[in-house]
Amino acid sequence: MGNEFVLDEAKNTSTQKSVKKSVHDGHRKRLTxxxxxxxxxxxxxxxxxxxFLFHIFPRGDTNPLAHRLLQExxxxxxxxxxEPEDLVRVKGINLRSAQAIASFRELDFYLSxxxxxxKTKICKLSELVDAFEDILRYRTTEYMLFxxxxxxxxxTHKKIVSIKSSDQVGFSTFELTRFISNAKPAMIAMGHCHPxxxxxxxxxxxxxxxxxxxxxRSCGVNLIDSFIVGEEGVFSQKRDxxxxxxxxxxxxxxxxxxxxx
Numbered sequence: 001m002g003n004e005f006v007l008d009e010a011k012n013t014s015t016q017k018s019v020k021k022s023v024h025d026g027h028r029k030r031l032t033x034x035x036x037x038x039x040x041x042x043x044x045x046x047x048x049x050x051x052f053l054f055h056i057f058p059r060g061d062t063n064p065l066a067h068r069l070l071q072e073x074x075x076x077x078x079x080x081x082x083e084p085e086d087l088v089r090v091k092g093i094n095l096r097s098a099q100a101i102a103s104f105r106e107l108d109f110y111l112s113x114x115x116x117x118x119k120t121k122i123c124k125l126s127e128l129v130d131a132f133e134d135i136l137r138y139r140t141t142e143y144m145l146f147x148x149x150x151x152x153x154x155x156t157h158k159k160i161v162s163i164k165s166s167d168q169v170g171f172s173t174f175e176l177t178r179f180i181s182n183a184k185p186a187m188i189a190m191g192h193c194h195p196x197x198x199x200x201x202x203x204x205x206x207x208x209x210x211x212x213x214x215x216x217r218s219c220g221v222n223l224i225d226s227f228i229v230g231e232e233g234v235f236s237q238k239r240d241x242x243x244x245x246x247x248x249x250x251x252x253x254x255x256x257x258x259x260x261x
Contacts, residue, residue, distance in 0.1 A: 035051055047066075049079065052076070068091060080102075082102070087102070109135070112134060113158050121155070128225070131147065132227045133229060133234060133244070140195050142195060143160050144160065144163055145160045150187075157179070157182070187222040187223075188221055188222075190225075191228065194228060198231060199234055205228065205237070227243075
């Protein structure tokens, strides 16, 4: 049986395979060294995706596949956050490689959670908003994040789930019930993102928040807040207002830069 992660473009005669292997190995080495030397942000989109695909496909030319993925999904973030069933529609991607690509999304979440763990105690509203923004701000699809706290404000459990449909009410409350059962917290905070949308609650969001509040009361858990991270800022459903205006942050940064400080 062949390696399922070998690209179709690399499947050829034995002589051609040998020639291609040496050429592609040299290219992989050069591109990896370039990324380490100049930084990923200075590579082209195709080079970044190609470099990423090196970790999925141990050999073969990943450049044509990088182009096809970018053509289908637009950018690296959308590729990483795509579902396996969407990835397999791209020529050169099978189910196993699609699942491998999707696993990097989970690593990204794990990295965000690891950073949050360094500040396990949250004492201020601004710190709580920071935590939700750090994890949800630049997502390309909707996610729901739950944080569980001890009575002293220490983060004890974290969970993020994908919202795959516009009907958020039943899904989020089900996940919340399971989360409370597992974490047994004194307090919880939750939030979700509206990628490319406003940070204002929809009718489904309002219904979901009402049900979440009922569940927390019935479980004896204090609901700190439910946040919505959108383009213009962060909305607090408990306070019924924007608690962080993204526009204000940008204007403040401009003032600092103009003042020369």
